[in-house]
Amino acid sequence: MTTARTFESTSRLTGDFTSATVDTRSVVMQTDPTWLGAGSSTYGATPYQNPAQAAVEKRLDARYMRIPVRWNGSMVVSSAAGSGFTNVLGLVDIYRSWGFRCLIVIAGRTDDFEGYIGGDATHIVNALGTDLIDYSVSNEPDNQGKSAAQILAQSIQIYDDIQAAAPGTKVWGPVLASYKRTEQQQWAQNMGSDRFAGIDYHHYAMGGSSLTTADALASTSSWGLEVAQTKSDLATLGLPQRVNCDEINFSWRYGDGTQPDGNNTRFFTAVNTVFLASALGHNLRAGGRIMPYALQNGPLGLITEQYHPVNPDNRPPSTPMPGYWGVAAWTGEERFSHFKDAFYAVTTTNNTATTEIFAVNNEAGGCNLVLINKSEATSRSMQVNVTGMGPGKFDAYQTVAAAPYDQPAKIYSEAVYTNYVSMILPPMTVTTVVLK
Numbered sequence: 001m002t003t004a005r006t007f008e009s010t011s012r013l014t015g016d017f018t019s020a021t022v023d024t025r026s027v028v029m030q031t032d033p034t035w036l037g038a039g040s041s042t043y044g045a046t047p048y049q050n051p052a053q054a055a056v057e058k059r060l061d062a063r064y065m066r067i068p069v070r071w072n073g074s075m076v077v078s079s080a081a082g083s084g085f086t087n088v089l090g091l092v093d094i095y096r097s098w099g100f101r102c103l104i105v106i107a108g109r110t111d112d113f114e115g116y117i118g119g120d121a122t123h124i125v126n127a128l129g130t131d132l133i134d135y136s137v138s139n140e141p142d143n144q145g146k147s148a149a150q151i152l153a154q155s156i157q158i159y160d161d162i163q164a165a166a167p168g169t170k171v172w173g174p175v176l177a178s179y180k181r182t183e184q185q186q187w188a189q190n191m192g193s194d195r196f197a198g199i200d201y202h203h204y205a206m207g208g209s210s211l212t213t214a215d216a217l218a219s220t221s222s223w224g225l226e227v228a229q230t231k232s233d234l235a236t237l238g239l240p241q242r243v244n245c246d247e248i249n250f251s252w253r254y255g256d257g258t259q260p261d262g263n264n265t266r267f268f269t270a271v272n273t274v275f276l277a278s279a280l281g282h283n284l285r286a287g288g289r290i291m292p293y294a295l296q297n298g299p300l301g302l303i304t305e306q307y308h309p310v311n312p313d314n315r316p317p318s319t320p321m322p323g324y325w326g327v328a329a330w331t332g333e334e335r336f337s338h339f340k341d342a343f344y345a346v347t348t349t350n351n352t353a354t355t356e357i358f359a360v361n362n363e364a365g366g367c368n369l370v371l372i373n374k375s376e377a378t379s380r381s382m383q384v385n386v387t388g389m390g391p392g393k394f395d396a397y398q399t400v401a402a403a404p405y406d407q408p409a410k411i412y413s414e415a416v417y418t419n420y421v422s423m424i425l426p427p428m429t430v431t432t433v434v435l436k
């Protein structure tokens with residue numbers, strides 16, 4: 001850990017070098033600290049009656065929790081196949097006590113879409129309420145071959161049933177399994193301003209087949225492009241420009257054909273840290289909301305799941321996975337200040353496609369710089385010039401590619417800067433610089 005370092009001048013920095021300028025006087029996008037969350041799969045442990053899981057989730061400070069639910073005839077329970085979790089109200093109350101929002105996904109009684117009975121949403125809303133809660137229609141109907149007409153009809157029925165319990169509460173949707181711009185736009189138009197809360201969809205980097213690491217990491221800007229396209233479509237329709245990718249991860253399944261054995265072991269490496277940090281940044285900077293899937297789901301989990309058969313490094317239960325640190329780069333994990341509500345203008349010179357910089361204000365009144373090196377082999381030197389802020393001090397936290405489960409190293413503490421900071425970004429790392 002370094003304190004009060006005097007930085008080298010740019011003339012002494014050699015090799016792969018990027019110069020960036022952050023202008024804190026120029027806000028390019030408004031965001032919100034509750035727009036980054038995670039999926040509560042209701043598999044494995046939950047904060048309800050599991051103190052270790054509660055502690056690690058609360059520390060991550062991802063403030064928007066997606067929970068799949070159904071009405072079983074007498075109470076609200078998880079709708080996730082094979083979950084068996086029944087105390088949804090207890091789980092929601094824990095998240096609310098932390099100040100987190102919840103996105104409640106309303107399923108049928110037999111699966112994500114099928115078996116919905118008129119009035120079920122009324123019971124669900126009567127049980128859970130609307131305090132710090134949003135509601136969405138049923139999950140991934142396109143994966144079940146449902147037509148646009150069927151999806152719309154069930155969406156309207158769920159909306160109508162919600163009105164009996166909470167008049168004026170609108171719904172998110174259509175919760176398609178992948179980004180389908182035309183279908184989403186049509187659903188929004190058909191729902192209309194009275195029913196429509198926002199567009200909600202899923203997007204994984206891969207799953208049907210496997211991509212190379214370079215190709216998967218090169219795709220992260222698409223999460224921002226999708227938000228921009230959707231907001232443009234909604235503006236044309238005169239609807240609120242709200243967009244949520246409420247399932248994202250490196251792949252939607254572990255056994256996706258990745259060589260050599262067909263399993264995507266990159267979930268257990270720094271690759272997933274870098275992938276999530278970058279995709280989240282692109283989405284948020286475009287003004288979207290985003291929720292990695294899931295807090296617990298074996299290799300896809302942000303947190304290790306007890307007794308799951310796939311745990312190649314034998315990590316203890318309810319401890320961070322590599323993907324956790326991709327989220328923590330934005331939320332601070334209670335080590336540094338959570339991002340707040342404004343992304344700043346960034347310009348770069350001599351940059352590469354594998355190096356990214358995001359700048360956002362934080363809740364302590366300062367600025368967080370998230371610096372990402374997607375290269376698998378090459379370090380990058382970066383000087384970030386800061387305008388609109390006076391001189392001050394900063395801390396910096398950097399992931400260690402060789403130790404992907406571990407908390408990022410604090411590489412600078414109370415270091416002094418005047419109008420710029422300089423960093424070395426090792427391959428496949430995420431660095432968060434906190435300007436105070």
